[in-house]
Amino acid sequence: MNLPRAESALAATSSGIVALLVLPPLAAVALAGAGAGFAPIREPGVVANTLLFGVAATAASLAVGGSLALALAPGVPGRATLERLTVMPLYLTPLLTAMGWNWLASPKSGLINLILHAVFGPWATINVISPTGVILVSALAMAPLPFLLISDALRGLDPSLIEAARVHGGSRRLVFCRITAPLLLPAALASALLLGVQTIGMFSVPAVLGLPAGFNVATTEIFQLLENYPPRIADATAWGMLLLAISIALTVAQSALLGRRSFVTITGKTSRPAASKPMAGRARALLAMAYIALATVLPLAALLWAAISLFVPADLKLMQFTSQHFSFVLFGYPKTWLAAGNSLLLGMLTASVVCGLGLAVSWVVLHGRGRGRSILDQLSMTPLSVPAMVFALGLLWVYVRVPLPIYGTILVLLIAYATHYLPFGVRTTNAALRQLHPELEEAARVAGASWSRAIGRITLPLVQPTMLAAWILLFVMAMQEVSSSILLYTSRSIVLSVAVFDLWENGNPSDVAALGFVQLAISFVVVTLVLVIRGRRALT
Amino acid sequence: MTTLAHVSGVRGAVSLDALSLSHGSVPAVRGVSFLAAPREVLTLLGPSGCGKTTTLRAIAGLETPQHGRIMIDGRAVYDASCRINLPPEQRGLSMVFQSYAIWPHMTVAENVAFGLRARGVGKARLHESVRRCLDLVGLGALADRPATRLSGGQQQRVALARSIAGDPGVILLDEPLSNLDAQLRLAMRTELRALQRRLGLTAIYVTHDQEEALALSDQVAVMREGTIEQIGTPQEIHASPCSRFVAEFMGVRNVIPCQVIPHGGGVLALLPDGTKLQARGPIPTGPVCVCFRPISVQIRTGPDGGRPAVVSAAAYLGDLMQYELQAGDLSICARSLPRDDLREGATVYWSVPPEACFLVSA
Incomplete structure (x- = not known):
């Protein structure tokens, strides 16, 4: 096929970059692990914990996110606001949610327990430093993922499918079991896969709430193997290979399950306001508010409380407020500004690289004419089904051996972030480009514009609003990345989330809270600045 | 059909009494009343946004009205004054949706069986009923096919079988x-019409296609802005529209504002350009328009009694030709069998028989 030169250059370059990002780390983990196999894994208890955590947190998160998606139906009072608040944990990070819950419900000094002890006596204790705590807090932190996927599926559902079932004699409950739930199954399975990979690869919540309780999972095991001297990279890689194997098994299982029920949801007219009773609407809104309180408001409030109290008291009457924690992290703690600078730079670079690469890949996949487009698509979506920590392990292997002077710089982190968030960039730009009719571009070509001019003057301006929203979310997510940063950082390339965790391990708990707030504040300021400069509102 | 029990005389009767429904502050249905007798097809006809679909959905229980009453089989399923509002599944209706709403995760037979299962029909009778219904719509061979692998026409038949x-x-x-x-x-x-007759169903039918409405219905209710503008048999609606809106909607192309002068037994319509047309009564109150269908216009090349006009456009419609006639400011649309003598630019003479001219309120 005779492709225009600029077009084939774009296809070749983007394919090359994606292959270079995705394949070497995976190959490294597979090859390095292949020598010893799973032999270095000598803790069957940790394997069991990982699986228990993965299954339980996935199920709990799916239940919470799915219920919220179903509850926030059209007609629920304040629906738009509640939806926006429900996805807040995405911006908050599981690390801060976990720390917030630690201050809320650690057995001795948790705020909730202090109140419970004062009212009911010392027997009334909620202990979040436990396997159950790890599972539930993870589920709270990750519920926005299934919420978004299942809400999307609900929106795409032709409402007359449900109405037809009601008219033909189905009660609400029967219609839910026989029609709604089966139609949502593909979205639920996709959520389950995503959650499964995210939970077994999650580091922050098990590290904050699990380690003190002796609840060790694969990610915390990898972290400890590498943190102690001498780092046992081979053993850590075996664990990485285990995570990779579980991820692959999950992906295979999902496509096997979906393969047999491959139906396209028929999209019909936009949904009409459902005739739901006002009481039911209010109960639904309350459910969403309860989630928002547990997942966002309470942890944030606890964080703030910890950041401004002089010390965490055993008795609420001894509370004293101070700004010393903020002044310490801002002026006394040497890592703050270095980490903040690195995080800011990484956040912006990651967001820009991923948006650009995502746009290029999507364009090639959707509008290009070359062969191998579906391989490029698959390859760019691979990081979605592999835990970030596995990629980080692979990168460690590659860059420790390859004589490139980038190990120990933020460039390694940038590569890890770009790989990890690439699927997000591809999905978002894909959706944006899909809405553009190819004829818009073709009309420009017919009117005499060159290929690059058509892209620059027609396509890019039209996808710009979506790209801005994607850029902001990517920036915020990159600002908070923990799982791969914790393996790849050095004293020069430390980032804020690692600094927070570092302080958590070695410092004053109140200082951690203050630093967590500084991290949130920086994200907030940058996002606000970007929105003000671009003159656009809302991430919708 | 022995299985279709006609338990009582009221089975199948549907009546609406002053039904009103608004979406927020936007009124969608305003005081709609009608009675569909058993085994009758009543069509709600109107342009989009006239409230016809909302009325249908209110009967189904998919939307909740604010005022009025809906009776099915002599039983109130919605009554604002008695606070009765049965959920859709207790109204004993069935419905064919515009999008067909075929459940994509089920086979053809499962789609048809859903309502029977929901109402607790036993297995043997269920299979028997499903097969009979699929045979009735000519889909007996496709019972086990996944519903996603059907053409539009087949989906429509499944929807019909299900209902x-x-x-x-x-x-x-x-x-x-x-x-x-x-x-x-x-x-x-x-x-559809044959099936409805054969099964003795009462059908409430929504469409915006006047030809479909005339061909299918026993009663047609023409709706406009949430109210019924006119209700009657297809013949009544077609022959005697009550308003300019109904007339235009029923395909009357010549609707001309006029003044009325009583004249002997009939009426004289005085057109703005001074033309006088003889029309039949009755005379509506208020401002009126004189109407006649294009097919009623008679065109001659000689002036015996006709009024002069110039053929400004001629369009070939297949069986018929459509001619646009211009006489000063007055435009007339006429249809006739194709004729060689009526070329564009030709001067002709047109007339309308008095019985084909009628008056509507403007």
Whole structure:
């Protein structure tokens, strides 16, 4: 096929970059692990914990996110606001949610327990430093993922499918079991896969709430193997290979399950306001508010409380407020500004690289004419089904051996972030480009514009609003990345989330809270600045 | 059909009494009343946004009205004054949706069986009913096919089979033919009418296609802005529209504002350009328009009694020709069998028989 030169250059370059990002780390983990196999894994208890955590947190998160998606139906009072608040944990990070819950419900000094002890006596204790705590807090932190996927599926559902079932004699409950739930199954399975990979690869919540309780999972095991001297990279890689194997098994299982029920949801007219009773609407809104309180408001409030109290008291009457924690992290703690600078730079670079690469890949996949487009698509979506920590392990292997002077710089982190968030960039730009009719571009070509001019003057301006929203979310997510940063950082390339965790391990708990707030504040300021400069509102 | 029990005389009767429904502050249905007798097809006809689909959905229980009453089989399923509002599944209706709403995760037979299962029909009877219904719509061979692997026409038949499976007295149809291509639409129209007669169903039918409404219905209710503008048999609606809106909607192309002068037994319509047309009564109150169909216009080349006009455009419609006639400011649309003597630019003489001219309120 005779492709225009600029077009084939774009296809070749983007394919090359994606292959270079995705394949070497995976190959490294597979090859390095292949020598010893799973032999270095000598803790069957940790394997069991990982699986228990993965299954339980996935199920709990799916239940919470799915219920919220179903509850926030059209007609629920304040629906738009509640939806926006429900996805807040995405911006908050599981690390801060976990720390917030630690201050809320650690057995001795948790705020909730202090109140419970004062009212009911010392027997009334909620202990979040436990396997159950790890599972539930993870589920709270990750519920926005299934919420978004299942809400999307609900929106795409032709409402007359449900109405037809009601008219033909189905009660609400029967219609839910026989029609709604089966139609949502593909979205639920996709959520389950995503959650499964995210939970077994999650580091922050098990590290904050699990380690003190002796609840060790694969990610915390990898972290400890590498943190102690001498780092046992081979053993850590075996664990990485285990995570990779579980991820692959999950992906295979999902496509096997979906393969047999491959139906396209028929999209019909936009949904009409459902005739739901006002009481039911209010109960639904309350459910969403309860989630928002547990997942966002309470942890944030606890964080703030910890950041401004002089010390965490055993008795609420001894509370004293101070700004010393903020002044310490801002002026006394040497890592703050270095980490903040690195995080800011990484956040912006990651967001820009991923948006650009995502746009290029999507364009090639959707509008290009070359062969191998579906391989490029698959390859760019691979990081979605592999835990970030596995990629980080692979990168460690590659860059420790390859004589490139980038190990120990933020460039390694940038590569890890770009790989990890690439699927997000591809999905978002894909959706944006899909809405553009190819004829818009073709009309420009017919009117005499060159290929690059058509892209620059027609396509890019039209996808710009979506790209801005994607850029902001990517920036915020990159600002908070923990799982791969914790393996790849050095004293020069430390980032804020690692600094927070570092302080958590070695410092004053109140200082951690203050630093967590500084991290949130920086994200907030940058996002606000970007929105003000671009003159656009809302991430919708 | 022995299985279709006609338990009582009221089975299948549907009546609406001053039904009103608003979406927020926007009124969608305003005081609609009608009575559909058992085994009758009543069509709600009107342009989009006239409230016809909302009325149908209110009967189904998919939308909640604010005022009025809905009776099915002599039983109130919605009554604002008695606070009765039965959920859709307790109204004993069935419905064919515009999008067909075929459940994509089920086979054809499972789609048809859903309502029977929901109402607790036993296995043996269920299989028997499903097979009978699929045979009735000519889909017996496709029972086990996944519902996603069907053409539009087949989906439409599945929707129909599903709606007659529960042996309902009343079937609601929301523009069921609008997604089919023209040829299939005509065939399905005939089939639908035959099936309805055969099963003795009462049907409430929603459409914006006046031809479909005339061909299918026993009663046509023309709706406009949430109210029924005129209700009657297809013949009544076609021959004597009560308003300019109904007349134009029923394909009367010549609707001309006029003044009325009583004249002997009939009426003289005085057109703005001074032309006088003899018309039949009655005379509506208020400002009026004189109406006549294009097919009623007689065109001659000689001036015996006709009024002069110039053929400004001629369009070939297949069986008929359509001529636009211009006489000063007055435009007349006429249709006739193709004629060689009526070329564009030719001067002709037109007239309308008094019995084909009628008056409507403007």
